[in-house]
Structure formats: C-alpha cells, structure tokens
Amino acid sequence: MIVTRNWLQEWVDLDGITTDDICKKLNSIGLEVDSLTRFRVPEKIVVGYVKSCEKHPDADKLTVCQIDLGTATRQIVCGAKNIREGLYVPVATVGAVMPNGMKIKHAKLRGVESDGMVCSSTELGLPKIGEGILELDESIGKLEIGKALCEYSLLNDDMIEIELTANRGDCLSIHGVARELSVGFDRSIIPFEFKQDENNHLGIGRILQFMHEGNPPVSLIYRAANLANLRIPLLVRLRLAMIEQDAANGLEAFCNYAIHTTGVVLRHYDFSKLSCAKEKVKLVLKELDNGLGAVEYDGKIASIVGINQDETLKAERDEGVVLLEASYIAPDIIAPVVKKEGLETDALYYRTSRGSEPDLEFGLNFLLSLLGQWSDAEVYAGCSEFITPKELHTLKITVEEIERLIGQQIELSVIVNILSRLGFVIHKTEDGQIILDTPSFRHDIENRQDVIEEIVRIVGIDNIASKPLRFQEANRNSLALQRYKYLRDLRLKAVANGFFETVHYVFCDNKKLRQLGFEPLKEEKALLNPITNEMDGLRPSLMVTMLDSLQRNVSMSKKRIPLFEIGKVFDTERNEAFHFLLAYAGEKEMEAVTNAGKPEPIDFASFVDKVAAVIGPFELKKGSAENGLLHPYQSAEIWIDGKRAGVVSKLHPTVADAYDLPDTFFAELDVSNLEAKHIHAKAISAYTPVQRDISIVVPQTMPYTQIKEALEGNLPESVKQFFPIDRYVDESLGEWMSLTLRFMISSMEKTLEESEINAIMDDVLKILEKRCEAKLR
Template sequence: MIVTRRWLEEWIDLEGISTEEICRKLNSIGLEVDSVRSVEIPSRIVVGHVISCEKHPDADKLSVCMVDIGSATRQIVCGARNVREGLYVPVATVGAVMPDGMNIKHAKLRGVESDGMICSSTELGLPALGKGILELDDSIGELEPGRELSEYPLLCDDIIEIELTANRGDCLSIHGVARELAVGFNRSLKPLDFDEDFADKIGIGRILQCLHVGTPDVSMVCYAFDINSLEVPLLIKLRLAFIDQEYDLPLDAYMDYAIHTSGVILRSYGFSKISEGNEKAKLTLKEIECGLTAVEYDGKRASIVGVNQSEEVKADDSEKRVVIEASYVSPDIVAPAVKKLKLKTDPLYYRTSRGSEPDLKFGVLVLFSLLKRYADISIYAGESEYFTEREPVTVNISISEIDSLIGQDVEISEVVTILSKLGFEIHKTEDGRIVADIPSFRHDISNKQDVAEEIVRIIGIDNIVSKPLKFTEANRMSESLRRHRFLRDMRMRAVAAGFFESVHYIFCDNKRVKELGFETLREDRSLLNPISAEMDGLRPNLMINMLDSLKRNVSMSKKRAALFEIGAVFDAERNETMQALFVFCGEREPDSVVNAGKPGMMDLPSFASRLSAVIGSFELRKTENPDALMHPYQCADMVKDGRKIGTLAKLHPKVADRFDLPDTFFAQLDIASLEPGEKKAEGISQLTPIYRDLSIVIPQSTPYSAIRAALEGHLPAVVENFYPIDRYVDESLGEDMSLTLRFVIVPRERALEESEINGVMEEILERLQKRCDARLR
C-alpha cells in the first residue's frame, strides 16, 4: 500500500508532524513502513507561460517558444511535440542544476538562441507522465509565472510504502491509513467536502432499474451521470504515477483515484452497452455458485460482485452516460469461492478478498467530488440500491481480561476512548465490563484477543512494560507418578549393571514360608480361595519365590545368574510394602581371555560394589537380627544418608544346599526408605582437597561402627569425609590390629597452613584415643 503525505493531509491535519514521525507512528500501530522517499523539485525551476510557439527555421522537430517566467520573457528552443501556445510549463532557468546533475546554460540550437529548458516530468525527478513536456494546471495550485515549482507542496511530496498483512484490508486506502493515524496522533478525520443540489436534476429511476432475485449476500448501490467533458488533471496523473497505477481512459483514472482514496470497490458501465438501445437499463442481482452474486443485464452477465467485470460493458471514451456501481461482498464469501471455482479475477479482487470498505456511498461521493472539481458532468438525482443487513459483531470483555492479555493495567476510560476512536460502538461500560460492536470495516477483529491487540497497537508496544514470561502450571506430579519414575530409573540402572528382571506371583506356598523361618498370614487374614495348594499365602519376602528362579538357571548350566525383582510383600497382618530384591550367584564375570577362562566366584565386596551402581553409595553395618536366609557371619544392614534401607547378605549355606545353589548373595531393599527426599544443595569449595592418612592401633574386637560413631558429628568443620583404607594384623600386635583411616580435608575460605592441618589430625587422634582406646602406630 502506497500513500503520500499530501494525499493523507486531505483527510487528517498533520501540521507539526514530520514525515519521520508519521513513519514511526505507522510502525508502532502495526502498519510496517517498507520504504520512504521524498520528491523535491530543484531550485531555479519555475512556472512558465508559453506566449508564442513557432517552428524553428532550420529544424522540423524544434519549436521556438517565447515563455513568460514572471521576471522576464525568455526565448527557449523546445523539441517536444506537445508544446504549444497558452501552456503552463516547468522551465529550468539558466544556472539550474537538474536532478541528474545537468547544468542549464545559455545555448544556441541550430543558430537560434535558447535561454533555459522546458522540462518533462522525468527531467524534474517525477514519474513519467506521458510523452513530451509536463503540462501544468491549477490542480496543483494557482499557476504564477516565475514561481518556483518547489513552492508547490502538491508536487513536492513524501511517498510512503506500507507493508500490510493480508488481514488489514481496511488500510488499503488513503482514508483507511488516515483513520489509523487519526487514532495514533489523537486527531480528528476531516469530513468529505461535497454537496450537490439535486433539486432540478433528473432522477436515476428514469434511466436505470436495479432488481434482485432471492436474497444475494452482497450490498450494491448504483448512480449515473452524463459526461460533458472529461480531462485528467495533473494532480491525479501524478498521484496515480506515485502509486504505480496505470490507466487507459480518463474515466479509469478518476475511478482508480477514488478507489485508492476511499477503499470502496467501484465499477463503471457504459449506459448504451447495458441498455442495448432502450431508454432504460435494467441490472439484476442474482445469486450463483458458492454464495457469489452476478450482475446481469438482459440475461447477460455484466460482472461477478467483487470478482471480475466483463470488458464488453465497461464505459469507454465514446460513452457520454455512465452508470457507477459501488459494491461490497464479505471476503469470507468471495475468497473461498474464487479458489474453489478457479474463477478469473480482475485487479479489484485483491481488495475484496482482503476486505473492502463497506461504506459504499462514501466511495461514490469521493468520485463525484473529483469529477465536479476537475470535469464537467451532470449527476442524476438519487440512487438505486440493494443492501444486505448485517448484524454487527459484538464483543463483551472485562477490563481484567484486557489487563491479563496485555500484561499491565489499563484504565477502563482509556480503553473506551481507544475503542471509540477505532470505530467501535460502545453500548455499556458497567461493572468493569465493556460491550461494544466491532466496526464493519474491520474484518480482522472477531474475539477478545483481537480487541486487546488493538489496544496494544494504539498504546504502543514500546509503552508496554517488559516483564518476564510468567505462568503457573498445576502440579501434576503425584506420589504415584513420582514412585513410577523412581522405579523405572532403578530398573534401567539395574539392567545396565548386568541384572535381569524376574517377575513372580505375589502368592506363595505357606509351607515353604514356615520352613524358611518366616511368619505366614494370620488365620483371619488368610486367603479364602487360593489358586492352588502351592499358592495359599502371600509372600513375606521376595526371596521365597526367587529361589526357584535361581535353581532353574543353575539347573540349565548357567554359570552365573544376576536377577532382580521389584514387588509387594506382606506381613502377618496383610500390610503391604514395596521391596526390591537383587541376587547374584555363581561366577562374578563371564569367562574370557582377561581371566584366562577361569573367572572368580562372586563375593560379598564385589556384590556390594555392583549394587552401588544401581542405588548409589551406601554403608554396611552389623545386622542385629539376621533371618533364616542370611549367612550369620556374612550379613549387614545397608545404610544410606543415615537411615537403614535394607539388608545385604550371603545366602545361608543350608538354604543354598537345599536348592543346589553355589555361593549366592542377595540384597533386600525397602522402596519407601530408598526413595530420595528433597535434596539440599551445598556449596563447593574452590580450594584443592587435602588427603591425610592416620594409622592407629586398636583392639581387634573393636568394630568399625564404634570408630565411626566416635568420629561422626565430632569432626572439625573442614573434614568432609573419612574412610578406612588398610587393616593389618601381625603377631607382634598380639590381640590388637593396625587400621589406617584416610581423611578428606576441604578448606572453605582459604588455604590451610601445615600447622593447621596437623592440628586437625591431632584433634581426631585425641578423640579416638579417648573413645576407642586407640594409639598412634
């Protein structure tokens, strides 16, 4: 869409507003400016009046003109064919510099003196306006010989090209863009200055009758006028050239100018062509396929409203009586229909498919105002019209909804003012709600979000305070989902560590339960209708059924079996808990070249290490009450983050012999204790950790748990961790043993001096001496 500043000023007062400010405002209200260029006439180019024009004595194609330039009369040799006596023309006087850089000097052409140059439009830096010199007229202002052309504002203009989105058909006109600027600059639109007295005019009903068949979904109004004389003024030629609009006939120029000004779809019909020799013409609106409407005359199709027009009925230069049709059809009808029917369209379809101006009489009056100003016509009184009543689209929105969509609070009075200026008809503003009708020319607005967008456009996106994106999502993390993800991840880690999942029934044989030393269900809690005699109870321990799987693997000559199961177990009261069981029997690794085909058997430390790959690090502590499945001397409680999570043990030799199993190790874990709680982040020191070893001599009867209990909670703050790295027994030590502990010292704020490190170690040794009867080795 191309507009010019001077053209806009016919509809809005832009005094005090620069073209740069206009472009900024257009951008801020969502009409993106693609380009801007200024047209300026150089100085020393003036209005000239050709007093006389004679043939050059020595050149057939040259004329010798005497031109009045106000201050003097100059003789100028001109080669244009259209130069003639009485014309007003642009004259570049001696000393002028043309837009292309050419200097105008006194010259002699074929022996005749020439004092200046009569210019064409392109020589002035204007678009091409036909062949020959530029003919000036009073459409650009009163012509005064000698007056600088640069003083005529209608010639010197700023041309602004706007990149419109497809849904903004309301801005495909000068009036539409001016309407937007009026809201943006808080200024009023100028009314159309046209008033015609039809008192003594012939009524249109004498020459034209418009009919309709059914109820076509269009609106149309027809006017008529007689042409006495019709010339296209310079202003219309120039502005149509600015917008790259070509035309063939003078009437086409007026029509194109009026369409671009108003946005209304206008078509002209030659009266003699649609009347076919009759005194009265008849036009009939008739609905056709896909909701489209055709205009017919005498059974022939003249046009399809909003789509195309037959060339046979258009008014031409020979036509002295013209019928003007102004029409409107919804883009929601015409665009899909044209695509479906693959109809041939004319240039006006671009406007109708995006939404043309529905105020039809406004477009016709713009045309008549131009014709009455620059041409000689006689308008017939009245009009013939057909209008489809359209219910206005009403929007009901609260100020809180607007604030939420925009992202900041806006006063309801400001919203009402903006919407009113945009053409909304406000019905109610009660209880913080606004009820308004959307203007008929805004085809792109249909819901609350569109209304909020309009308010943001006018307030200005730069005036909306930037805020980080914030939204509150419902907490969808349930306890069941959290546990499912935890168990899923545990299964994946178990598989990665070489374990295979084995799934068993929760039912078991009560006889085996008793034999293995576990308590069965209480009689009043027992199963009433068991599946079979071997499944008459609920398992109290996952190993009850896992033993059968291990036996089957060994019976099939499997040298190693690493299995795990996650499932429910039940106590005598039938209370259910979730446990995980990991078991490993046989060789600790597959036979290979690395171990010469003789891999070692699984042992307790190796099993504990493999298990840590699944559940992370843990501690082993003495088990106080081992059950009948556990080896009495190779069993331990598993402790993680200070709480017991399960037990780890070697299978009792008697049970292993009963099921013909090799050395077997298992770990039973309580899922509830194993699930991680909230993790508290701790700071990380940027200083290098310091490792110090401490070798002490203690009685062999001292368990490591006693050493841990003596130190935990009583270490200096800089000691982050400690663990045993060596145990040594020798005859020279008698009933004592040597134990080496490694301490990890992590300074927090600064590097420690060696004396400070020694002080830390001395403090640790002193506590071990007091609590564990230890001495330095």
Template sequence: MIVTRRWLEEYIDISKISTKEICKTLNSIGLEVDSVEEIRIASGVVVGKVLEKVKHPDADKLNVCQVDIGKEVVQIVCGAKNVDAGQIVPVAVVGCKLGEDFKIKKAKLRGVESNGMICSSTEIGLPKLNDGILPLDESIGELVIGKELNEYKLLNDDIIEIELTANRGDCLSIHGIARELSAFYNLPIIEHEKNLDNNELGIGQFLEVECESSVDSSLIFKAIDFTDFKLPVLHKIRVGLIDEYKENDISDAISYSTHANGVILNAYASNKADKLNDLSVLHIKKDKDGFDKVYGKELLSTICVEHQKIDNEDTTYILEASYINPEKLSRKVFEAKKKTGEIYYRASRGSEPNIKHGVDCFTTFISKFGAKIYNGAEAFVEDIETIYLDINIDKINSIIGQETPKAEIENILNALGFEVKEGLNNVFSIQVPLYRHDIKNIADVTEEIVRIIGIDNIKAKPLAIDEVNRVNKTSNDLIKKNKIRSKAIENGFFETVTYVFTNKENLQKYKFPTVKEELDILNPIVNELNTFRTTILLNLVEACSNNFKQGFKSASFYEIGKVFDENRNETFKISFIFSGAKEQESFLNAGKPVNIDFFEFAKKILNSVGKFELEPMQTIENSFVHPYQNANILIDGKNAGFISKLHPSVANEFDLPDTFIAEIDFEAIKNDLIKAKTTSKFQASRKDLSVVVPKDMPYSKIRNVITLIEDANIKQFNLIDTYSDEKLGNNESLTIRFVLQNDEKTLDDEDITTTMNKILEKLNNELSIGLRD
C-alpha cells in the same frame, strides 16, 4: 499500502507533526513502515507558459517554443509530442541541476538555440504519467508564472509505504490510516461535504439492474455522464504513486477513490450493458461455483474477484460499489481454485463495508471535475451481522500486565470506532465496527488497547515464581515422550517431524477421515498441504518413499504428534513405519538381508512403547491396512491403535517393498513406575496345553479367563500355535504355553498337575472348552 503526507492531510490535521514522528507512531501501533521517500523538486524548475509553438526548420520531431518563465520569455526546443501553445508546464531553466550529471545549459539543437527544458513528470522526480511533457493545472495550487515548483507543497510530498498484516484490511485506504492516527493523537477526522452536480435524468430512466436473491454481495449502482470529466494532474500523480497510471481518467479516478476511501468501485460502459428498449440492463447472478457475477451483453466482472479493464469507449458509465464478507470470499476462491485479479487482494482482506459512503465520496469527487450524476441509485445491500462483545476490565488489565484506568480504556475504544456501553461488575459491552473484520474476542480488543497505549509505555515487571509442585500432566507427558523416543531409537527408528497439514485428496483416496469442510483451512500454505492431517501415517509413507527414491534399501521412522478428527478435535498419536531390509548388508547375511516381517515389526513396537496385546481387526477402515496381516493394539483391554502390513497396492504406488505401519494413541501408552520384584531362584517349568475351541471364539476370551485364575505358580502364558483339519470341523486347536514357577520351592509333578487341572477346570466351566484328543 502507500500513503502520502499531503493526502493524509485531507483527512486529518497533522501539520504540527513531522513525518518522522508519524512513521514512529505507525510502527508503535502495529502498522510497520517499510520505506519513506521524499519527493523534492529541484531548485530552478519553474512554472512556465508556452506562448508559441512552431515546427523546427530542420527536424520533423522537434518544435521551437516561446515560453514565458516570469522574468523573461525564453526559446526552448522541445521534442515532446504533446507540447502545445497555451499550456502551463514545468520548465528547468538554464543552470538547473536535475541530477548528478544532468545540468541544464544553453544549447543549439539542429542550429536553433534552446535556453532551458520543458520537463516530463519523471524528469522532475514524479511518477510517469505519459510519454511527453507534464501539463500543470491549479489542482497543485495557484499557478504563478515563474514560481518554483519546489514551493508547491502538494507536489513536494513524503511517500510512506506501510507493510500491513493480512488481518488489517481496514487500513488499506488513506481514510483507514487517518482513522488510526486520529485515535492515537486524539485528532478529529476532517468531514468532507458531499455536493453533487446532478444530471437532469433519474437513474430509472437509464438503468435497470436485475439481481438474484441468492447474491451474497452488497451492491450500489449509479449512472454517471463523464462527457466533460477531466482528472486534474495532482490526482493523476497520486494514482501514479500507488499504481501504474493508465492515461484513462475514469479508471484512474476509480483507483484514486478506492485507495482514498477503501470502498471497492468498478465501472461498466453503458454500451456493454444489455439493452431493453431505451434502458441499459445489468444482470447479477451466481455462477456454478457460487461467485457473484455481473452480466451485460457478456460477462463484465466477477464481483470482488476479477474486474475487467475500463476503456474510454463511451461517455456514460454505470458505477458499481461492492462489498462481500472476506472470509466467505476467501473460502470460495480456495475451494474453486479460482483465478483472481488485483482487486481480490483488497476484498479478501476486508474492504470498507460502508459502500454508500464510498459512492457519495466518489460522486462528489468527480462532480468537481465535470462529471454529471444521474439522480437516484439501484441498491442491493445485505445486512452485515454486527459483533457484540462483553469484556471484563479486570481481565483486560490482567492481559496487559498493568492497571489501565477504565476511562482510558473507554476513550481508546471510542477513538477506534467501537461503541462502548458500561455494564455491571466492571464490564463493558462493546459493538465492533463493521470495518474491523479481525476483532473476534477479548484478546483482540486488548491488543487494540495496547497498540494505542504503546508497548513501550507498559512497565516491565519481574517474573513472579512461586514454588509449587511442578509435576503435572504436561511434565509427565514429556517424560513419557522422552522415554518412548529413547526406546524407539534403540530399536532402529528415526524420529521425524512433519507438518500437521497434508493433502486432502490423498486422505480421501486412501479412505482416511477428513476434517469437515466448514472447519477446514481457509488459506493453505501450498496446495499440497490443504487440510489438517487425520493420520500421521500418510506423511510417514511419503517420507519412506522419498528415501527409497534416494537409493536407500530400508527406512524406519516414528513420529509423535497431533492429529485431528472430523470436528477438528486434537489428539496425540505415535506412529511407526518400517520398510525394506531389517538389517544392513553384512557377512552374517551373505550381503542379502531379508525384509522385515510382521512379528519382527511388532516386537520393535513392543520394545518401544511397552506391553500390549493384539487381536484381529474386525473391520478395516482405510486402504493402508493389509487384509490378512493386521491387528488391533490393546492396552489394558482397550483398543489403542492398530498394526498392519501396508497394503501391497499402496506400497506399489509409493514404490516401496514390504512395509509395516502402526499408529497408537499416545494417551493410552502407560507411564507407570517400574516396581522391582524379587525373582524366584527355583527352576521354572514350561507346559503346553492344547485345547479345542470354536473357530469364532476369540483368543482374548480364553486369555481373560486364565488371567483371573488365582494361582501364584502361573508366571506367564502365550498362544504359540493354531491347528485345524477336517476332523475338527468348525473347531480349531489352540496350543498355549505356560511358564510355571514357585517363589519358595521347586515345583514337583503334583504341583504342576494341580495348576494345570485348575486351568482346565476354569476353561471348561467358563467357556465349555477342553483338551484336544
């Protein structure tokens, strides 16, 4: 954002404040000054008047001019195409130094004496306005022949460039910056009178606007006759400072006013409008992507997104002032991947919503310089929802860190444009100004107060440390996380840290859930990371794929991080992946290591996170899961995640060999203290028990029944084999191996038989299953 000192002075009286002090203030209130440039015209450049112009006798492109510079009339040879008799121009007299190696001397050009130089804008340090000399007018002040241009304050200006954050769209105008300085210095904003030079005709005799009810934009249209309009040189110079001067007075007047007041303006030549009898007709309607568009004989603009160039092809124009909610606009542009023009930068950050004020300022401005305004306007203004906040003064002071008087808080908020009403219990009810799109809560309001108080004026306080119990969920989670990290690394996994964002199209492709559209990212950092991740596995698979493309034969990673559900609620997950060879090439495997298998992978996971049980998945919810090599991970009987081989088709897409994945809820993983237990010194016995069970009976039922048997001799049991044949029909045989051991004696045959019979009896009574014949 570029502002100039003299331009600011049209909105606020800063005559007693130095530019250096203004820059310091802007930095302190959060508007970072990027650069400051002083424009000072060299001594010896004076106001001159061209009295006579004749062709050079020996050069077609040169003219011999007689120029009045006050004290005398001098002869100057000039090569500019636009020089003409009667012009008031800047003249560098003999002896003037325009640069380090550029001193004006008496000279002869093709035999004709020249005493000085008629200057262009760039030659005296101003922006480029044309390819010739700079004609002057009284917009810079009263023109006195012979007076030095460095005495004209409006030309000798200080240019301040401010680096704005994306949330401060309200400061994308001279008026917006003046508003901030007004609040800080407690100076009033200068009000400008609104005087119009009206055309005899009313707008209804010239223009009709047909606007669909579904249009989101607020719009005001005016008709203007620019036949006698001429933009003064001062305003052309200012447009040159903020933008490239286009030598088009109408376009530059719109750029000037938009930059000055923050209201987005556009203009359409009347000959581009649709025609109905003697009326010019504009059509405002939505396109298929939901953008508001203006049509005449053809598409004229996409409101607040892309405006076409304004050409000098007519004398009567239709002025448009527009506003649209920046969040809504940004979302639409992102979703449609819409190409945008320069105006979108301002609109997406929040332009000035008071478009009537912008129209009044613009029409008053151009009326001074020859434009005639048609009476009346066509208006389609949407009601903008006003935000009201109840803020507690004690809460504000606790955030600031010091006591700020209630009256001071009220004065600051009033100065910033908030409407403040005092309520009960030390609470203010405030109305947020419509141009402050970034104010949403008490923290935002507090930031505004701190900006104006000044961060340097808030006293530092020592950190108060009270000795309290430091053990809490956060510390316990950190301990658990570090334990899992150590174990995972011991089992050959490397930790990764990836973005909490991922590609929405890939999530949908592989049937993972996605965040609801209305809760998704508005402005992603890149298109490939355009949504919140609902799984870490997609990131890990991509990481593995990248490693294999670099020539690695195996890759194994884990990550502990946040994932989001469709309502954007956060949970912590730990995800694992192992792809390719389970060990390095060595003499022991003859240089041909085999790929990892399901049970090797499950063992590594178990060693990393602790004990869990597996049961077959009843439903497969995403395309990563192998249809036959998969299982739910159960911790304390509750589903905590899943483990699976990566589906072969997905592995093929990512150029991966045999790959296994697992994702587990971090909260479900136990972090209990390990209690030491005495170990029996007597020999253990192993007994296998083969029972016939229905095929549709899950092993978990059998496991639960055995677990509830009260017998101290049962130390461990595991399913080791399943068998089925035609004789068994709809049944199958499960072989369960038991480890039996007593803490006080060696078990004899009778003890073992008693325990095994107890197990069989329980299984028969609870599940009606027994030994295989």
C-alpha cells in the same frame, strides 16, 4: 500500500508533524514502513506561460517558443510534441541544476538561441506522467508565472510505502491509513461532505431497472452520470503515477483514484453497451450455487460481485451516460470459493479478498465529487441498491482482563477513548466491564485478544513497562497431560533397557514403499511439492525409515544396535497415528567375561522379553504377514487388554539382505493402545501360595490360545495364575505334543491342605479333558 504526506493531509491534520514522525508512528501502530521517497523539484525551475510557438527554421522536430517567466519573456527551443501556445509549463532557467546533475546553460540549438529548458515530469525528478513536457494546472495550487515549483507543496511530496499484513484490508486506502494516524496522533479525522442538488435532475429510475433473485451476501449501489468535457488534473495524474496505476481513459483514472483514496471497490459501465439499444438498462442480481452473487444484463453476466467484471462493458470514452457501481462482499465468503473453484479474478479482487471498505456511499460520493469538479457531468438523482446488512460482532471484555494480558494498569477512560477513535461502538462501561461492537471495516477483529492487541499498539509497545514473565498454570490433570507423561515414561523405560532414541522425517520414498509391500498415498492425497524425489511419500510404518539408521550403524561396525522411535505414521488416506517402535539388530548383549567375549545373536524370545520390559505384559497371537517387513514364520500380533496393539517380528530375510543387516527384530505398536491405565490395587493372600505342574498331551495343531480360553473363567477361585513352562514333541508322540502348565494356587482364608490342592488339580484336568481333548501324560 503507497501513501503520500499531502494525500494523507487531506484527511487528517498533520501540521507540526514531520514525515519521519509519521513513519515512526506507522511502525509503532503495526503498519510497517517499507520505504520512504522524497520528491523535491530543484530551485530555479519556475512556472512559465507559453505565449507563442513557431517551427524551428532548421529542424522539423524542434519548436521555438516564447515563454513568459514573469520577470521576462525568454526564447526556448523545445522538442516535445505536446508543446503549444497557452500552456503553463515548468521551465528550468539558466543556472538551475537538474536532479540528474545537469546544469542549465545558455545554448544554441541548430543556430537558434535558447535560454532554459521546458521540462517533463521525469526531468523534474517526479514519476513519469504521460509523454512530453509536464502540463501544469491549478490542481497543484494557483499558478503564478515565475513562481518556483519548489514552493508548490503538492508537487514536493513524500511517498511512503507500507508493508501491510493480509488481515489489514482496512488500510488499503489513504482514508484507512489516515484513520489510523488520527488515532495515533490523537487528531480528528477530516470529514468528507458531498452535497448534490438533485432538483431538476433526471432520476436514475428512468434509465436503470435493478432487481434481485435470491439473497446473495453482497451489497451493491448504482449511480449514473452523463459525462462531458472530462479532464484529468495534474494532481490526480501525479498521484496515480506514484502508485503505478495505469488508466485507459479519464473515467478509469478517476475510479482508480477514488478506490485508492476511499478503499471502496468501484467499477464503471458504458450505458450503451448494457442497454442493447433500449432506453432502460435491466440489471438482475442473482444468487449463484456457490453462494456468490452475479449481476446479469440481457441474460449475460456483467460481473461476479467482488471477483471480476466483463471488461468489454467498461466505458471507453469520457463522454456519454455511464453506470457507476460500488460493491462489497465479506472476504471470508469470497476467498474460500475462489480458491476452491479456481475462478478468474481481476485486479480489484486483491482488495475484496482482504476486506474492502463497506461504506459504499462514501466511495461513490467521493467519485461523483471528482467528476463534478473536473468535468461538466450531469449526475442522475437517486441510486439503485441492494444492501445486505453487516452483522455486528459484539464482544464483552473486562478492564481486569486487559490489564492482566498487557501487564500494567491502563485507565478505563484511555481504553474507551482508544477504542472509540478506532471505530468501536461502546455500549456499556460499568463495573469494570466493556461491551462493544467491532467496526464494520475491521474484518480481522474476532475475539477479546484482538481488541487488547488494538489497545497495545495504540498505547505503544515501547510504553509498556518491562516485567519478568510470570506464568502460573492451573493445577489440572488433563488427558493431554496424561498422554505426555506416559510418552515421557515410555521413553525413559526404553532408555533404561538399553535402547537409543532416533528421530526421522515422516517423508519417505514411494518406490521403496512398494518394494516393501506397502500401498503409498492415494493419488488425490499425494504430496504436491515434495522436498526431494526420494521424499515423495509419507511413511506408513516407523520401520520404513528405521532401516536406514540400522544400516548406518552396521556400516560403522556396530555389533549391537537397539533403537526406538515415537512418531507419526500415515495410511493411504493421509490419516495420521502415533506409533512406538522398538528395533534390535545384532548381538543380544555386550561383550563380557560372562559370555567369553562372544555374545549370542538376538533371538525372538529374547527380544520379546526386552519389549515386555518396556511396555509391560502383553499377549502374543498368531498373525499374518501384512507387508514385506514381517517374517512369515517369526511374527505375531501383540494384544493388550483384549485389543490388538501392534506386531512383533523378525525382519524378513530378503529385506535384511538388501540392507546388509544381521538378525533383526522389531515391535511396532499404536500408542493409543499403550496409554497408561489406572491400576486398581487388589488384596493378596496372607497365606503362602503353592504351585503345581500338570503335564498333558494335546494335538500339535492346537494353539495355546485355545487352551487358555478353555481355562479362563472356568477355574476354581483359588487358582490365581497359570502359564506354560514346557513343550515337548518326538516320534513316539506322533501328531501329539506334551505340554506342561504351571498353576499358582492360593486361598484368602487359610493354608490349603494337600487334599484340597489335589481336588483343585483334578478339576483343572477335567476341564482340559472336556474342552481340549487333553490326556494326562
């Protein structure tokens, strides 16, 4: 956003305030100054009046001018095409030093004496304004022949470029920045007054019929004017050049100037193009399916409010009847639709998407005042409008809350004064409580914290006393805290059992995933901008990225590699989950005297014991190989409290060979099925428990889970626990196997006698015979 000191001065009193002070204040209130450029016309460059022009006798492109400099008339040879009699022009007199270092001297050009130089804008050190010499007019002040241009303050301006954040659309205008400075310097904003005598003027209803279908969330106001003798003053041309705004004609130049000044989105239309040779234009505002509003004429779209307009409908001449449109639509409505549907936008969408000025009458009246001042325009009386009332956003905040967040006491009167000057409407200030409405032009104010931020930036962060941070959290035991503690304890248990934590990117190679038997992300969910070609997917298993760490350790001659990781995994729909992985490769223990320096490799049973030491007791059930990592014969599902929690498996030999790994086992579990549960204490018997073994013969094809399910819920109350301790098969048993079960028996009332224990074991055997076809061995 570009502003100038003199431009701001038209809206806020800056007398006695230096430009450096303005820059410091802008920075302190959150409007970061990116650059400061000072334009100064050198001395000895004065206002000249061209009394006559004659062609150079010896050069077709040169003109010999007689220019009145007040004290004398000088002859100056000029090569500009636009030099002509009756112009006021800047003249660098003999002795003047130009901004580029050139010194003006008496000279002869093709034999003709020349005392000075008629200057263009760039030769004066100003932005480029048109072609040829600079034509002066009284928009910069009363022109006095011979007066030095360095005395015209409007030409000698300071240009400030502000780096605005996306949420400060209210400062995308001179008026918006002036409004901020008026609060920062405690100065009053200069009101704008526009009075139009509408008597004896045709009403806009004679040429425009404006209707609406539906209720789109937009606001529109139309005015009309009959242009004649429109001229662009130097001040407008200079300021538009500073903000690098091009204009195809005078009307567009004034529209651009009014937009930058007021922040209101303004557009113009050629009446003859809309009327289609009719006496009256019929415009219809329609609500679109996407919730936006479109203005139609003769069945065609003239504009989509806030997004674009038909460029061919713009006024191309600075005469005739034109329609002037001011529009507003909330940025939170328009931006998501444009992004979702990829709608074509014009230059003004930048303003509407960040929040333009909603006071449409202000922008239109300012534009009409310019046209009335610099043309012979006849403005039609009245307007046609469709206004969607902006819903007021009411907030309630207490002084105590403000002081607690800021860290120091601020008087209620100071708070109310700051908020009122910022445009907040204060409804109540009783009992230390403030009820207010946010300003209509501040789209970024949504909650109490935003209001407090406004107070802080105006008070000044440098005026807030530094204090040690004091943070006192309420004593609460939330689910998030329980989850954090459990994951912390899980890590500690893994480390205590000899595992080392690793951390990997969640990104992986889709090509590798397919080789391992996984499905990558669906095409519509794929990463649009991956870090590298080898990181174009998201891992579905922690083991996918763990393989590289295992391989790296093997290449460094590590013989025992216990690793673990807790991290995110993703399914094909990009739904994420937290998994816990334990991986073990190589020797089951470290070299020691007890194993003669030759420890055995890790096996399935040993690894399962290590997993149980970390996560606690669980049950193994037969599973199927879901992907290429699982061994077809040495893998199982892990079940906890009746839920499938994950898998434990030996790494598939093909994968192990590809990564040059020794025997490798891993267990991967869903963290949501591992969360700690409240443990209820149970009474234990004061009498000594006894254990009894029973050996039975069952079919080899019978899984242990069937035997377990047959016993659970059917055993006598005295049987507290049972588990298998031996399995035996040989040729003599044929298709049968011998299975030994151990039972822990205890009574809460007494020490059981042998006869009672035998009776219990008889009951157990009957259950096995009935439900499992078991025979006593």
